[in-house]
Amino acid sequence: MTTVNLGMPRVRPPYASASSALMGADGFRDAAKGELQDDQLRANLAHAAGGIRTKRAKAVRELRDFQQLRSAGSALKWHVTDHLPELLEQFEEAFTAAGGTVHWARDADEANRIVTSLVRDAGSEKVLKVKSMATQEIRLNEALADAGITAVETDLAELIVQLAGDTPSHIVVPAIHRNRRQIQQLFRDHLPGAPADLGDDPQELTAAARRFLREQFLQMDTAICGANFAVAETGTLSIVESEGNGRMCLTLPSTLIAVMGIEKLIPTFQDLEVFLQLLPRSSTGERMNPYTTMFTGTQAADGPENLHIVLLDNGRSAVLSDPHGRSALHCIRCSACLNACPVYERAGGHAYGSTYPGPIGAILSPQMTGMEGEDNPNATLPYASSLCGACYDVCPVKINIPEILVHLRSRDVDERAEAGAKRNQWDAAMAGASKLMSSPGTYDAVVRASALIGRAKPRGNFSNLPLPMIGDWTQFRDLPVPRESFRSWYTKREKARRSADASNKEQK
């Protein structure tokens, strides 16, 4: 029997909760200004991202069929997008049959309420956390703290971020913006039990964190995790990690609560073969990540007895409703696009203001929160790219990020026009240029007349012009002065040739 796809939501479902960590206070340009002046940050990022880029390129070159794997990953994710409702129901059935409980959360607020009450039901005041983007997105730690529950991050980098009262700046390497000397100081000041003379050797730093974390694992009986993949066919969850902290959290406590975005499904268990090859190579440049945990439901006397999953929408259905932008949901959070992006490398992850930074964040966050309203910070994200295409080249599921960026720019322009927003300088400049460039006679005259500018400045280039837009250019670089346009030269040459031909004929 062939399944017919009945289509996608046409009316846009609600955006993410306003309380989500998906939007900063400022737009990208302003947020980036501070970060760009931080030379230490730029040096840390250039070193770290450059290192991962090289490793990834090497790991990818080893696989002769990597491009076919990318195509397979893309096709599988398109299948999930096309059949999301059916697959979610199939997953719910399998997960429940295996002994777990499924909870549905429309948005961040609802997800936080569900998790808080589950932790309370388990009688826990402290919970372990496995690194999870979804729980960062809904600000779960803050919601738990409001309810008097302490969450302890067990991923080393997430712990660093938590101790610093900071936010992650990278999807896979949340503390990429800090170097080891900064971490040494942080541990000395804030890590319980860290020796006062702690050195900055990475092994020594890790050992200090390890001593602290071991105590936490043995003390706590409830853990909260995310999920890299959820198999619709079997109800299996898979978590991929490097440190083993995840494995501890998934096996020791008696209550385990997973929070997962609804787009993380894959159809069958066998599909893991594609993604478990794509993810580590794209993410950390490893052939295989050190720890891959897969678990299906509950088992007597083995692992957690109480297993819950919160399936989170929080704006994902809104992403699904945009036919030109929905493939942003295919992301498997590998970060290859961040590591490849020259804008991310210079501005840093915090400039994007969202849990999801970099190129994928620039297409995901605005679609999850919407870009409407005056001075919406996320309306600036689609413009935070030079459209160089490095992200698309490395994406393991072939999300055409540059194309979606351009689409979202057009959505922003159209939404502002539809809302009757005041025309800004760009609207005016683009309308004017469009008119000029579709009026060939006027355009020809204007281009020829541009030589007049050159007469006013016969030598050299422009610099520091006090003009809108051009001023932004000449603040940092010189601008050539228009002199004789190409078409003026061409016409002059044609004329000279014609008169030469004519005089040749006369002489004959």
Added chain:
Amino acid sequence: MRIALMATCLADVMAPDVARSTVELLERLGHEVVFDKRQTCCGQMHTNTGYFREAAPVVRQFVDVFEPQLEDVDAVVMPSGSCAGAVRDQHALVARRARDADLEERAGRVSAKTYELSELLVDVLKVTDVGAYFPHTVTYHPTCHSMRFLKVGPRPLRLLRAVEGITVVNLPESDTCCGFGGTFSVKNAETSNAMVTDKANNVVKSGADFVVAGDASCLMNIGGKLARQGQRPRPIHLAQILNSTKENPFVPSSTLLGRAS
């Protein structure tokens, strides 16, 4: 062959020598070049800034100029990877969004015959040694759109290596964007500046006298930064090097991408 030139709006006004060199080079190789003065722009600036509605009339103007010529010319050439990429990847999209099926169909026909300069030379005219002479040290910056969207690959370098007297040196981190990105350079001027600063430093590090690329826009960015820093390397377009001969060597003028008259 008879070849229609799309000079590109940027080169027409800001870097006329790039379009002029393209004409002279192709004529030297024995081809006829025609230039229709009703041409304006490929519409990329509008499309990439999100103004699809405003891009449509510009794309229509482009198609109106070049589609009727397809009967008389063998190819349309653009001395820009970025603009050729816009024709190939975006014109159909803009037409579709404008719900203009006729424009989409005609745009497809123009696009099928449109080439960036190195593609035209290597793939259509089947030439890599164009008889050029350029006794200088150059470094090549592969512009993003020519590298990742058009995928011109090693074509420009093959053309460069065949030039007599030239020394081509490696550009560190060559495949990183220069930070131009059209209106990005203005909308996110500070980030763009950080990118072009790194690019300019790498050009200086390469030890070359010239940084060569296939896009006047990226060269205007890199060259503008080098000029501001008072650095020696100058920007030069691939067409300008290929048009330089022993008889008529390229001599730079005080204009960024210009030659001495």
